Amino acid sequence: MSEREPAAPSNRYPAAAEWQTVDKYFTETLVGEDPTLVAARKSGGETTMPNAEVAANQGAFLGLLVKIAGAKRVLEFGTLAGYSTIWLARSVGESGHVVTLELEPQNVAVVEENFRAAGVAERVETIVGPATESAAQLISDSVEPFDFVFIDADKPSNPAYLAAALELTRSGAVIVIDNVVRNGAVVDGDSSDPRVQGVRSVVDAITANPDLDATALQAVGEKGWDGLIIARRR
Template identity: 45%
Template sequence: MVERLGQQNPGWGAVDAYIADRLLGDDPALAATLAANAAGGLPDIDVSPAQGRMLHLLARMANARRVLEVGTLGGYSTIELARALPADGELVTLEIDLHHADVARANLATAGLSGRVTVITGPALDTLATLKGPFDFVFIDADKQNNPAYVEHAIRLSRPGTTIVVDNVIREGGVLDAGSGDERIRGTRRLFEQVGAEPRLTATAVQTVGVKKWDGFLIAVVD
């Protein structure tokens, strides 16, 4: 999620609520996750319910058996992704903050997914170097200045057909600001340049609006 720079259109949240009411329904485990995150003092930067379900569906469409997530927070997106896996599937999620990781592990236990998910703590650039692929689906939602390096690792840990999704790539249009001093925007612009020049990837990006403001996802497939 990005910090809101301008006035948010109230219709965005209303449409998100309509989507959730008509298509998602009640989900006690996810609701408990958000409550536990708030009680634990975690920042309110989880993906929205509609976005979480989108990630779930993308992982299912990819027939993913192994998923890698960079940036766990409290495990909201982790739960949606883990639910997309078969019973013998595996999800590895990386989190730098020890407290966030503890909250996520408790949330995963509440959701009945502890046996399917491994939470690894430490700087992702260090822990990524220890992993072995291939993964079928990679979701990157961590510190934006390191996104180009995360994508390089994702490609290394992938196979032809692996899906890579990167969150927060529009940043309320900040991605257009070539002179920005914000390292998150600078990292996002480097990400676009890197992916656009990468012959091993076919990619696009989509803008989104909703309760998580104006932002978007980069989506790529490894060729």
């Protein structure tokens, strides 16, 4: 992750047995998660937020989006064990580059091993520190624009991450924001959960931005009931 998440409630929700079975079926038949990805997923238990990585079919979906968009430069907010990062890095190809922002040094020690095992270490740059500060430095450095951004860090900071993403991308770039359904709590405008309010605030920001086309998709599966926003810069 990139900033600290509030201690409660959990960022994952109970998943119905049927949802888990369906995810397992599609992962085994369509995704073909290889041993290095399996190891990276399991190593999430060594991070500061176990079981927070995307599901295998969701990782494959992110990879497909990168390929469909023709993205070669990817920015990720929130690394943890690097599971989603590996999907992204493999999808940009050998000539591509992924920058991932991670707060916790403990997690970086885990991801470095995972990136080496997956054969993507040379195309991934991990920046350690608060993501808002790291992104601000990238903006200050006038780095080459990114083609694809994946936001999967602390939810209260979603609006700040979106603002940074808009500074760091160009027309046609794709921005994906994870964990936006919150077990259905996203519809509760009076929620006291800062994660819910962070999602609602970023939805408002997207709605108010005439340069963004966006939709949201709910998902059920081994991670419970959640979903993501997919936006594209005009």
